Amino acid sequence: MAQAKFKIWRGTQDQGEFQEYTAEVGEGMVVLDCIHQIQATQAPDLACRWNCKAGKCGSCSAEINGRPRLMCMTRMDDERYITPGETTIVEPMHTFPLIRDLVTNVSWNYKINKMIPRFQPRQADAPDGTWRMSQEEVDRVQEFRKCIECFLCQDTCHVLRDHGKTEGEMFGGPRFMIRVASLEMHPLDTADRLPLVKDSLNIGLCNITKCCTEVCPEHIHITDNGIIPLKERVVDRFYDPIMWLFHKIFGDKQKAEPARTRTALPVIHEPAAKS
């Protein structure tokens, strides 16, 4: 067995530091296996979240050498993320407040989710009291529903990460853009969540850098299939000049405003040393 060196963030929101550990790495081992080994032999109170160890629950999100990853799906021999012979740095997601070690407080996400009105189907219209939907009609929605709520996309999105848009003029983040998209594009749904997306979740703050899509472990095309079509719907509804005139003449309360533009920010976040 080979040995691998780790630097793992230990501590709380107020204080902490990287500590060094060594793990014995056997064939096929993933980062989470090493964390468990370290827990069992060197640091019994090393805090980390995990459930399934199979990439299905989205609990074990962390930043491995600066890349937002699921620890259970990152193999120690995957040279895209782990450099052989070098120390592997494991730290908690940066965007959310730290609880301890690798565990962050992700409760903000649950609050956002609750703001989104639930599914509201049209009246059942098939003879057996249900509905008919073809596979083609639901393909798109099924893609969004693959989301395992790992919140890695939220972690990566610069609007949340660097601009602190988790309060005040808040940004819902890619996870909840596709959650809204999954409802808005559901063939049976009748509710209207576009005002919410525009005014409360502030979809305009997304400048389509696609970093979220890059880190999604479920390979959901968050931007192309979710956010961009939603943006188009918002623009059609609220910013289309003819519609705008129409609303103005006929007295729509909705105040039109120009689409927000923002400068693009660097796409990849290098492993920033925790200060």
Place this chain on the structure above:
Amino acid sequence: MADYETHEHDVLVIGAGGAGLRAAIEASATGVSVGLVCKSLLGKAHTVMAEGGVAAALANVDNRDSWQVHFADTMRGGQYVNNWRMAQLHAQEAPARVRELEAWGAVFDRTKDGRILQRNFGGHKYPRLAHVGDRTGLELIRTLQDHGIHQGMSVYMECTIIRLLKDGDRVCGALGYYREKGRFVIFKARAVVLATGGIGKAYKITSNSWEYTGDGHSLAYNAGAELIDMEFIQFHPTGMVWPPSVRGILVTEGVRGEGGCLRNSEGKRFMFGDIPDNYKPQTADNEEEGFLYVLAEKFNGKDSRRPPELLTRDHVARCINREVKEGRGSPHGGVFLELKSFAEWMKKRVSSFDADSHWKKKLPSMYHQFKELGNLDLTKQPMEVGPTTHYVMGGIRVDGDSQMSKIPGLFACGECAAGINGANRLGGNSLSDLLVLGKRAGEYAAHFAKDHGAGTIHDDQIDEATRWALSFIDEPKGDENPYKVQQDLQDMMQDLVGIVRKEEEMVRALDGLQQLWERARKVRAPINREYNPGWHTCMDLHNLLTVSEAVTKAAIERRESRGGQFRDDYPKKDSKNFGKKNTVVWKGADGRMEFRWEDLPPVPDDLKEIIKQQGEGKLPEELQ
């Protein structure tokens, strides 16, 4: 009593998997106040891992299906030691529960005419599993979660319950701690529903998550409830075996449902050689028929019978075990599961058949799992698979209609409750069980809460439990490493009370358990109450030991082989002596685990008639 955070609810649901969520939704819908507690984050419970599907006789793909056939399949699969009432309600109500999910936003795969698609699964006569690719559990839990959070229930996440609180005979609440800060919290409740899932972490090789430490089983046991059928543990035939770090992770039965073949090192499809008599009438005896069955709809092969790879899990697991033991295994101690034969067969019929995209569409997360964890492309290479601890049929004994345990006000549903599955669970019957019996538990718990006042919380129970919990960090009695004790327990259960059992080994296991109990009292964790998994493991260990003891005791007493219990020393089924009885364990007055046999309630005649019609026109031995 210290001044602990206290919450009061009419109904407290412990566990937020499919069963707990469904119970909480139902209870909320009746207007009572509901608290929902879970030890992980909401939406991460074990249910999220379920792959293959949810069983319900919707008859969308084969219109010959009905609740009667589903009922008979469930009883046959369970080898007739099921609670017939649960099996009946489950089969009757599952279709409505699945349609309801669709009305709450679930998006199942579709048939050509736009209805919910159903797939084949082991032990189910007709294609019966509604599914979403191979991530059905995720769809189920997310749908319930997103529906539930708008129902007005209070959710307490990352909060672990360590004691049920009682007032006289009845339950009146629960005590837990928040993982984040290690603070204790008291829940007062008129009714409590346990929905904590299984016990798989008692074994080394398992498909189960860290949460499966048997908490609900142990909470109920310590509160005075009974556990039945604990010897029946399902070893799923196909877990990953290589690389070692992923050993045990599940390979869904859906792979076989979609045409996957099991082969030994000689390339033989060994399952054809071992079809039990009572399954012969419905099992294919040649490859052609087996493949036709997979695509019955497409090729009008409706009368073809299912391939032997889809026999019940207990049987397939044992056959694999035998192949490996007799030296016909794969390089890493499993057998091969391959999709190539089916693809070639298809190609002969449909020249445009594209195996690559077909499997990626049908089995996306399996593809992903093997690719990322096993460096293997399942569309091209055979997988290596072997048995893995998967599900516990045994659990808290509850009433078939109401899901209430022996303790007034204490209900249980989902994997931690027992009865519906008998000696062996059919794939897909768990997710439907969660929905049907979870709903019932919520409904009856709400009734109970309306009919009964609040009990009184007694300080001495709180003091005792908090002192116990803190002892592992504040004043440990020794220096044992909790992780090491847990590993030793897992190794021992795997070796001595695993898939093939013997009396003398299990007696040795009982001794081993005594020693492990001793060590478990001496574990210690670093002094730190904030998110300290070492401390949590100290406490979880006691639950694991309780359920391991229950499994071992019950397995020793059942001196026959049936479903999830295979005895090397009693390899035959013995229906005369054991066919109409359940094992029961409970906590005796002196704190020791007691055991007794209990007769099963007799199956009513009308249901016997259904079983007879769906079988070979005669009643199985156990029911005569």
